[in-house]
Amino acid sequence: MSISDATQAVSEELAARDDMIVCEGVDKWYGDFQALKGVTATVKEREVVVVLGPSGSGKSTWIRTINRLEVHQGGRILVDGVELTNDTRNIEQIRSEVGMVFQSFNLFPHLTVMDNITLAPRWVRKQSRPDAEAKAMELLDRVGIPEQALKFPGQLSGGQQQRVAIARSLAMEPRVMLFDEPTSALDPEMISEVLDVMKDLARGGMTMMVVTHEMGFAREVADRIIFMESGEIVEVGTPQHFFESPSEDRTKLFLSQIL
Amino acid sequence: MWGAGTRFQLPTAVFARNTHVNEDAVVTTTETSSSSLIATQQERVPLYRNTTVIKWVLQVIVLALVIFAGWFFGQQAADNLAQKGVQFDFDFININQGFDIAFGIDANPDTGGRALWVGMVNTIRLALAAIIVASILGVVLGVSRLSNNWIANRVSSIIIETLRNIPLLVQIFIWVVVFQQFGRLEADTPARLGGLLFTSARGVSIPRIFAADGFYQWLIWVLIGAVVARFVYKNRVAVRDATGNDTFAGPVAAGVVLLFALIGWFAHRIWGFLEVPLQAISDAWGSVPQSIVQILLSVLAIGGSALWIKRFLDARRTPAGLAKLTDDDYFRIVFSVLSAVVALVFFWVIWPGLSSWIVNSGSDFWQVAADKFGTDNQGNERTGGPFGFAMPDVVPNERNPNIVQYNLEALTLPIEFMAIFSALTLYTAVFIAEIVRGGILAVPKGQTEAADAIGLSRLQALRFIILPQAFRVSLPPLGNQYLNLTKNTSLAIAALYTDVYVVGNTVINQSGRVLSVFLIWMAFYLTLSLIISVVVNFFNVRLAIVER
Ligand SMILES: Nc1ncnc2c1ncn2[C@@H]1O[C@H](COP(=O)(O)OP(=O)(O)OP(=O)(O)O)[C@@H](O)[C@H]1O
């Protein structure tokens, strides 16, 4: 019921776009514990979806099933028309089209920033080294740290590391970017430098799915907000609908706790 | 700016500008702070409160104490030993000690020094063989303990937990008993594994591949191959970088070496002429007068010290000029000068013979090298292949045909060696297994996830992300295990294997020079340990992950 409300909230222009990520009744168990309970949602091309919800509600689990870091046990997931199955070819194809940015950066500490970024393009996309490095410099320019190219991750600040991680994902020229709390591990003064890069990406038309606690970012950038609790989608809507006139009691409770 | 196809370049301009700003900042701060400090320094500080004076006085006192303690205890020991009639000299090195050694490169060493050398070679052989086998076994055990295969996992867990908890000495005795179960060697002792293996109370005999006549000529081909392969490798990598296609640089380079090895197999004789230049080097080396070597050594000592001081000062130089040295820095410089002086005294006064020893052994070395080319001991041309191969066999003894023995060409490992080798290898392997497992587990799960997320395959993730990091974590404790193993070889006495410790004991009994042999043992084990440390450290430094 609330989901149908939300679908009406989506503008007609958005509804007309192609589907980028489609989840239909996705179930996920950890042993006896059901972490995802029939999650159904669609992310359109060039759309920015922010996923909100209390801790333990299954946000990370959901976003991680989309590039197969977690295996779902029920329902269907399609990315750009390709369904995630046990077929390794599908998995590899989807992974090279979906970029992911983690809360803890997960840069490779034994490689320079340049090598972190060019590793996958060179070995997965078979790009030549000069091409890959030129592209990497372009991306580093875009995230604002071209002078750090030859340093190692351990020599950078947290904000710089996260920006390298974003550049590393972008180097594979993904069609979708997934962000799992990209700013939660950062000191307050570094959060904005990462959010700025993300806003820039959104403006550039990247399809993005973002789990975050940054309400300002959600309000400003999101096309739609999905609110989860206990492994279920509770409410979907535009930022305006979500923050100003939420229809669900659980949403209201959540908002009253964090705002 | 970064046109497609142009090689990416270091953004030097950015760096350079930054450093400049910093330099200026440093200069200005120094100026302001020093001007404000002058006033306070004008005040006179009493000597006993002046930190500089205190430091220097303490340093001199400590140095004097150390020298005095060394001199005092040395003197006391010498007096005591003299009273008890214990002699301290190294004469036994050149005197026949009149005992045989059961296993080793020389069964009847003609001097004490030679006997100790046989023991040292036995220790080195044992340590080296055990290190290699324990490493391989350890990796296999460690990886299988992590594997999802239930049987492999259980079996390796049981092996590791059992062997880890039994003391090494007990394990040695167990292996001694195991190998003592082998029967006497008889003419009809059966060959196992299709003739590849004989076992008996005389030991285990296996096939041997050994360097033959043409080995060194062949080696020259391989060395040339290695140099060519290096260029080929670089070229392949460059092509891969330029096109993005995998050019299999490693396999191709290995193929080049193999190709040269193959050519050398047939063409190795062409290097026979090298005998002449090598002989010339040997002669030239032998004719160097002792004083020249002494002078060279002195130059080396002084030069080394001077170079160290220069580097030290350079490292402390700031862009604003030579930085103020702390007192500790002055101590280090003084110490460096002192070491050079001590070295000079050593070369010219304490042991001038060192120089002639260097001359002689250098000359011998080139002589041996020359002999490997040209003709062999009997004056025959070296016509054989680079390698010899011998299968184990049971043959009659030459002097007494009634008893049988293994043929000498095959590799025979006496049961004493087998017992200590098996115990040391297995005992160390289980610790290495735990290190390998720990190293792989120490790579955070996020690394694998990140590798997956950017689309690397399983194998690529292992090769570029997991293994390099696991190896970095494992290296220091691995080096520790190698050190432990090397020191544990001295337990060979429990298996009656004639390592340097066992031979040294016999030398003590024969010559009575306890202290001298003690010193030789210490120097030997210290040298082995240092070599291992240096090698491990070399890799450790090269692979270190750069942090802030
Ligand atoms: N590997 C796992 N094994 C068992 N349970 C798990 C595992 N990973 C997550 N869970 C459980 O699944 C539920 C959802 O976890 P998830 O990490 O997706 O929450 P989240 O919404 O991302 O929370 P947070 O905001 O704290 O990151 C939690 O109850 C968690 O305990």
Ligand SMILES: [Mg+2]
């Ligand atoms: Mg989470």
